[in-house]
Structures are given as C-alpha cells and as structure tokens.
Amino acid sequence: MEFANKEYFALLLLLVPYVVWFLLFRKKSEPTMRVSSTEAYRFAPKSWRQRIVHLPIVLRCLCFVALVCVLARPQTYNAWDNKSVEGIDIMMAMDVSTSMLAEDLKPNRLEAAKSVAAEFIAGRPNDNIGLTIFAGESFTQCPMTTDHASLLSLLGSVRTDIAARGIISDGTAIGMGLANAVSRLKSSKAKSKVIILLTDGSNNMGDISPMTSAEIAKSMGIRVYTIAVGTNKVAPYPVPVAGGVQYVNMPVEIDTKTLADIAATTDGSAYRATNNRELSQIYKDIDQLEKTKMDVKRFSKRYEAYMPFALAAFVLLLSEILLRVTVLRRIP
Structure with a gap:
C-alpha cells in the first residue's frame, strides 16, 4: 500500500x-477540592x-x-508481477450445434460439457487455456489466457441454442473447429500444446476436413484429445410446440472412427462419454497431462x-x- x-x-x-x-x-x-492531607488516599x-x-x-x-x-x-x-509457474497451453474446442440440446446427459449435452469443463479449468490455475466453439462454422470465444475468471465467464455465456437462434449456422464443422483451435496454438512456445475436442456428431460442414486439421496439428506438435458425447442409440431431443416442449428420440450419429484417427494422428487419446459420470472422468484423465514452465505476467x-x-x-x-x-x- x-x-x-x-x-x-x-x-x-x-x-x-x-x-x-x-x-x-x-x-x-478542571474543578478541584482542597483537603488537609491526601495521605489516607496514598495506598x-x-x-x-x-x-x-x-x-x-x-x-x-x-x-x-x-x-x-x-x-x-x-x-x-x-505494478506488473512476473513469475514462473508450471502449466501448459490448452485450447478447448466445443461443439454447440443444435444436437447438443439432446438430454441424454443432464440437463443436456452442452450444459453438462460446460459444467465439467469449468471444473477442469478451475483445477488448472497455471495453464494458458482458451475456448473455441463450433457448429456449422467456428470462432474463438476466448483466446488463451491465465485469467480464468474471464474464461469461465465467457464459457458460461455460451448458450445451448446459439445455432438454433441463427447466431452461427447449424451443422458440425469438426475440421473448422479443430483448425481454429490449432491457429490459436501455432505461436505457442510451451513444451506441451493440447486441444480438447468435444463433439456429438460427424463432420458435415466446413471447408477443412478433420484429418487435414489433424495433420496440421501434428506438424505443430499439438496433441488432440477427442471426446464423443452422447448415448449409443437414440437420445431425447426437445422440440418446441404450441404451449410447451415435446421430446422426440433422435438417433445418435457420432463419427467415432474419425475422432479416433484424429487422436491417433496427433499422439492424443480418444474418449467416449455416454453419461455425466463418464464425461467427468474423461476430464480427470486429461488433467494428468504433463506440465511445463512458463512465465506469467499479472497486472494489479x-x-x-x-x-x-x-x-x-x-x-x-x-x-x-x-x-x-x-x-x-x-x-x-
């Protein structure tokens, strides 16, 4: 001070x-009073x-x-505060297509993914973490940062109906989402660079194929961990109707082979989450990633x-x- x-x-x-x-x-x-002797008050x-x-x-x-x-x-x-901490560079690529509204995970796939991702971020305070979201197209919701309070705020602002409301086109552009995340890591000097790719579908949009993005990630030394979210057969999907919501059973079509190939190409790992518990465990497994020293500059x-x-x-x-x-x- x-x-x-x-x-x-x-x-x-x-x-x-x-x-x-x-x-x-x-x-x-002050007022005073005269007495003949104060000896009596001495002790x-x-x-x-x-x-x-x-x-x-x-x-x-x-x-x-x-x-x-x-x-x-x-x-x-x-003042600026410079110090070295242990951490890695992580980009989280999250699918926000309308199919993520399916409620086979509670309360739905996207909200479950956001909740577990928030816990993951909170448990790695020294990491540079960013967020890319994608549906039919992709954009960076938050660049890599150690300011996790801002990152969590931006993660929380991702709406489950962002594609349904036409903010971005609907669909699943896995290749574009992965390429966007790779572009954010290309200038990273960290020893360990990681992308966590979460989706519930197969690539059906975008100008870049998933495997092309995976090859680019490999050339830059980036490991990709893929997470396929959704049950094995059908999932309840909410459809707005007059006066309420009606649920229909939507078939689950996840291209697990492509996701596994992406992970194998980049020396990462492929995971499958059919419920909240499995999804939480996957992030705990990824939390065991190696760490590297990095300089952090904080401003108060x-x-x-x-x-x-x-x-x-x-x-x-x-x-x-x-x-x-x-x-x-x-x-x-």
Missing part, C-alpha cells in the same frame, strides 16, 4: 502541542475508572491519525483504500464520545 498525498502526514505534528497542552494545562481547567486501590481515565484522549489522538491517513489517500500498490490495478481508515476514525470517535458522556462523565 502507498499514499498518494504523503504531505498530509505533516498534520500529525499537531498532536505534539495538543498532548503537551493536555499534560501541562488541562488539570488547571487506596485504584478503580477501573481511574485506570482508563486517560483513554478518551488516546482514542481522540488515534482518530486524528486515522483521519490524516484518509486525507493522504491510501492506495493499493500498482490501483484502487482507493481509504475506507478502513475512515471506518476506524468513526469507531474511535464514537467510542471516545460514549466513554466521555457515560462511565467517565465528570460532574460538574
């Missing part, structure tokens, strides 16, 4: 004449009120100190930190007033 207006600390010098006045002249202004025990008789002046001085600190504008320290913003001092001044002043008008009240 530092103070923006340090010159205000010069006001603390005013405490010196105030304390001197209190010690030398305060008693002269009398002191009450607790006598022991705290000077506490109000101490509280008053501390209150003044706190107010001076407020005027000096305390602020948090503002400056903000005003006067509130604790202002609160302390208020409490001290209130305590001093209460003591002076109650237990330490003097008559006359």
Whole structure:
C-alpha cells in the first residue's frame, strides 16, 4: 500500500502541542477540592475508572491519525508481477450445434460439457487455456489466457441454442473447429500444446476436413484429445410446440472412427462419454497431462483504500464520545 498525498502526514505534528497542552494545562481547567492531607488516599486501590481515565484522549489522538491517513489517500500498490509457474497451453474446442440440446446427459449435452469443463479449468490455475466453439462454422470465444475468471465467464455465456437462434449456422464443422483451435496454438512456445475436442456428431460442414486439421496439428506438435458425447442409440431431443416442449428420440450419429484417427494422428487419446459420470472422468484423465514452465505476467490495478481508515476514525470517535458522556462523565 502507498499514499498518494504523503504531505498530509505533516498534520500529525499537531498532536505534539495538543498532548503537551493536555499534560501541562488541562488539570488547571478542571474543578478541584482542597483537603488537609491526601495521605489516607496514598495506598487506596485504584478503580477501573481511574485506570482508563486517560483513554478518551488516546482514542481522540488515534482518530486524528486515522483521519490524516484518509486525507493522504491510501492506495493499493500498482505494478506488473512476473513469475514462473508450471502449466501448459490448452485450447478447448466445443461443439454447440443444435444436437447438443439432446438430454441424454443432464440437463443436456452442452450444459453438462460446460459444467465439467469449468471444473477442469478451475483445477488448472497455471495453464494458458482458451475456448473455441463450433457448429456449422467456428470462432474463438476466448483466446488463451491465465485469467480464468474471464474464461469461465465467457464459457458460461455460451448458450445451448446459439445455432438454433441463427447466431452461427447449424451443422458440425469438426475440421473448422479443430483448425481454429490449432491457429490459436501455432505461436505457442510451451513444451506441451493440447486441444480438447468435444463433439456429438460427424463432420458435415466446413471447408477443412478433420484429418487435414489433424495433420496440421501434428506438424505443430499439438496433441488432440477427442471426446464423443452422447448415448449409443437414440437420445431425447426437445422440440418446441404450441404451449410447451415435446421430446422426440433422435438417433445418435457420432463419427467415432474419425475422432479416433484424429487422436491417433496427433499422439492424443480418444474418449467416449455416454453419461455425466463418464464425461467427468474423461476430464480427470486429461488433467494428468504433463506440465511445463512458463512465465506469467499479472497486472494489479490501483484502487482507493481509504475506507478502513475512515471506518476506524468513526469507531474511535464514537467510542471516545460514549466513554466521555457515560462511565467517565465528570460532574460538574
């Protein structure tokens, strides 16, 4: 913590004449009573009120100190922080086509994938992680970052009906989603570069085939872990109808062979998830990836930190007033 207006600390010098006045002249202004001898009171025990008789002046001085600190504008320290941590570079490529609305995983495939991915991200605080989403086309939802709070926020904003509402064209462009993720890792200098590709269908859109993207990933030293999501036969799919939602059984058509070939080409692994538990276990397995050293630069913003001092001044002043008008009240 530092103070923006340090010159205000010069006001603390005013405490010196105030304390001197209190010690030398305060008693002269107080009422007195003459007695012939005070010998009888010499060894009398002191009450607790006598022991705290000077506490109000101490509280008053501390209150003044706190107010001076407020005027000096305390602020948090503002600087770049460089340090080396253990981590890898990961891009998550997630299918958001309308078929991800199927509810064979709970509450549906996409929400289950988002929930498990969020746990995965939270468990790897030192990794550079980014997010690419794809349906009939692909775009980067979040570039690689160690600011996982922002990443989780962007992950949470991915809607289950993003393709259904026409924001992006529907379909499953696995090759485009993988190519987009590869493009984000091409300039990475990390020892280990990984893509986690999650989909529930087969490639039917896009200008780049999945295997072409896999070959490009291999040439760049990127390992791809593929996850095929969905039950083995049919899955309940919600269809809006007048006054509600009707469920129809949608056949599950996942090109597991292509996903396995992508993983094999890039020295990764292919997984199959038919329920939430299996999906969660897959991410736990991937969590055992090797780690490498990387430099992280963090920036902390400056903000005003006067509130604790202002609160302390208020409490001290209130305590001093209460003591002076109650237990330490003097008559006359």
